[in-house]
Amino acid sequence: MSSLFNNRKRPVQEAVGQFLLLASFIVAVVYGGGWYPTDWLWPLIIKGSAVGLLAVFVLVGTQSINHLLLFFALAASVGGDILLELPGENSLTRGLTSFLAAHVFFIILYVKNRMFVEDITAFRVRLAALMWALAAVAAYFLYPQLGEMAMPVVTYSVVLAAMATTALFSKFAVKLTGFGALLFVISDAVLGAQLFATVPDFAGYIIWATYYLAQLLMVLGVILADERPTNYGGYRFD
Numbered sequence: 001m002s003s004l005f006n007n008r009k010r011p012v013q014e015a016v017g018q019f020l021l022l023a024s025f026i027v028a029v030v031y032g033g034g035w036y037p038t039d040w041l042w043p044l045i046i047k048g049s050a051v052g053l054l055a056v057f058v059l060v061g062t063q064s065i066n067h068l069l070l071f072f073a074l075a076a077s078v079g080g081d082i083l084l085e086l087p088g089e090n091s092l093t094r095g096l097t098s099f100l101a102a103h104v105f106f107i108i109l110y111v112k113n114r115m116f117v118e119d120i121t122a123f124r125v126r127l128a129a130l131m132w133a134l135a136a137v138a139a140y141f142l143y144p145q146l147g148e149m150a151m152p153v154v155t156y157s158v159v160l161a162a163m164a165t166t167a168l169f170s171k172f173a174v175k176l177t178g179f180g181a182l183l184f185v186i187s188d189a190v191l192g193a194q195l196f197a198t199v200p201d202f203a204g205y206i207i208w209a210t211y212y213l214a215q216l217l218m219v220l221g222v223i224l225a226d227e228r229p230t231n232y233g234g235y236r237f238d
Contacts, residue, residue: 017057024053028212032205044082051215052078058219069109070222076102077215092149092195096156103163106181109222110166124168127178131168131185135161138189145196153192160188172221180217187211 028050030036036046055074058067076098084095135157146153167181168174187210193199194207 013060016060020053020057020060024050024057025216027053028208032208032212044085047085048078048082050212051081054215054219058223061223066109066113066222069105069112070219073102073105073109074215074219076105093152096152100156100159103159106163106218107159107166110163110170110172110177113170113172114166115169115171120169124174124178127174127182128165128168131164131182132161135185135189138192142192142196149196157188157192160185167218172225176217176224177221180214180221183210183214183217187214 027046031046031050036042051074055071055078058071058074062068062071080095080098080102083098084091086094139154139157143150143154164181164185168178170177172178187207190199190203190210191207194203
């Protein structure tokens, strides 16, 4: 992790950033492994803290509108994480609404930092086309099972796919932000299958692992690619 923080400029702030990233990863592993108390509010606290700590990491080092948009997207994601876990028949709708807001913030961020059309590589276009094709196949098989949730789920899925597309066509490194957005699509696709179809029990591990890695990669992609001077050194993935 130290390579993310070379050419040190603000040692205290950088140390805090390192701690937040490490703590976020540890909490994500703890939640994914189920190694936490299940009484009181612990499940909500642990789940929300994984991405919540990433949001604090971004907020601590905020230097641009890009960072603020990223923070808002992460904060809305934390809201979605918590709302999905709350009891009640409307928990899914509330959670989808919060994640929908998160994707809108992501889309604004990626459109703001879009690539020129002539700079978009064929690789990025193929990834986007493959993602839309797989999303269409998933929708075909899941739609009959959605019932009254058909319209909210379809609307959310279109916005999610749009988020991934704008991420792939943004200036941010495809190996971070692009793949992170695709992992988000995979996570929600498996979640949809878990909610509305029959999947193996281990699907829950796939959902959480791909979701957390998606958020982590998108955070690193934006933070490390910002054109402004950064407190995290000059390391780049692209």
